[in-house]
Amino acid sequence: MxxxxxxxxxxxxxxxxxxxxxxxxxxxxxxxxxxxxxxxxxxxxxxxxxxxxxxxxxxxxxxxxxxxxxxxxxxxxxxxxxxxxxxxxxxxxxxxxxNLKGHHADYSPNSPDLTKVANLLRRLGEVPLPDIELRKAEQRLKTYAVKPSDLDYFAGRSLLHTDLNNHNVIVDESAYLVDWAWATSGAAWLDAGYWVVWLMAAGDHGPESAEEWASQVPAWIIAPKEGVTAFARANANVWEEIAAGELDEWTARMLNASRRWATFRQHN
Missing domain, CATH: 3.30.200.20 (Phosphorylase Kinase; domain 1)
Structure with a gap:
């Protein structure tokens, strides 16, 4: 809320x-x-x-x-x-x-911003996990995973943003992430996974196109297929819970995108 x-x-x-x-x-x-x-x-x-x-x-x-x-x-x-x-x-x-000068990222399929966002996620992947208290991805997703063993896929020692809402990405000559309220430690590929859902919801990508952009992030390329599918299903459960409380247009788009991606992953 x-x-x-x-x-x-x-x-x-x-x-x-x-x-x-x-x-x-x-x-x-x-x-x-x-x-x-x-x-x-x-x-x-x-x-x-x-x-x-x-x-x-x-x-x-x-x-x-x-x-x-x-x-x-x-x-x-x-x-x-x-x-x-x-x-x-x-x-x-x-x-x-x-105060950054720039615009909120455009996630549409032909947007020149997408390359800059992919590069941003690559650079974030090179940042060492800081020695501060952070929530853990496996803890945040604990009640949403389909199986307890799925949580092992989400654990890791990488710094994650976890909210790739295009309004949290400011683009100028480069791209920057704002609003680090939900900074988390976890598997290095998870932010690319969160980006997939936002590309589908905010940019009208299909799951294949969204995953192709995610593949520009090195960690995504080596992510376990079963782990990505487990994350897609857990993320869909997150949005099912959010939508049960308040189904506005924005939430409905996220719910629809997360469902479509989870279905795609289960059949591919």
């Missing part, structure tokens, strides 16, 4: 002052509608430049996602926008990131 969004100016004056102490006097703010994890998400223009600001109350049930983003960011040079500063003040935790 999405977190209710408020504007930057709705923050307490003490929090606004703390932000300005890091970013400089604020000239203009633009609330960002995309994303589900933050109460505050805005582009903030100051007299010294611009940054992207996101935040949650410290008593919010998902405040851990803000802390996770701050912890993982130093390991993501060239993969994600840099964390410039963080503030914890008056019951809020606020993160200030480099």
């Amino acid at each position: 999405a977190t209710k969004r408020i504007t930057f100016d709705d923050l307490p004056s003490s929090v606004l002052a703390a932000v300005e102490a890091h970013a400089g006097p604020v000239i203009k703010t633009e609330t960002v509608s995309e994303g589900f994890n933050s109460e505050i998400a805005a582009r903030v223009i100051t007299d010294s430049g611009s940054c992207f600001v996101k935040g949650l109350r410290t008593d919010h049930r998902r405040v851990w996602t803000q802390r996770r983003e701050a912890e993982v960011n130093p390991f993501l040079h060239g993969i994600a926008p840099a964390l410039l500063w963080q503030v914890e003040e008056s019951g809020w935790i606020i993160l200030g990131f480099e």
Whole structure:
């Protein structure tokens, strides 16, 4: 369920002052509608430049996602926008990131962005797993796997993003991943698998086309066939659960894509 969004100016004056102490006097703010994890998400223009600001109350049930983003960011040079500063003040935790210039990735079949996203996932695969607390893929998928033994396929020592929503990929000369709330450790090929479903849902690819793009990621090429099928089925179960709670158009597309991919994998 999405977190209710408020504007930057709705923050307490003490929090606004703390932000300005890091970013400089604020000239203009633009609330960002995309994303589900933050109460505050805005582009903030100051007299010294611009940054992207996101935040949650410290008593919010998902405040851990803000802390996770701050912890993982130093390991993501060239993969994600840099964390410039963080503030914890008056019951809020606020993160200030480099403001990327670019557009949300276009996942359609002929998009020039696809090559850049594939290269992004290749570069992410070269990032060593940081020595910080991360959720494990096999734990996150435990209740969705068809068989307990399937979980062995998902375990690994690679850093994963796990939410390849095209709104989480900003493309300019290169591509960058934003919103690391669900950073996870697991098998190196899993992010390519998550990308398959998003290519089908957001880009209208068929399963063959989506998997062909995933094959541009080296880890995918050596992924066990049975493991990929197990993941496709588990991921479909994830979306079945999500759709049972709230079947909006976006969720319906993801549910349909995950079902189609799981069916394709079981028959190929």
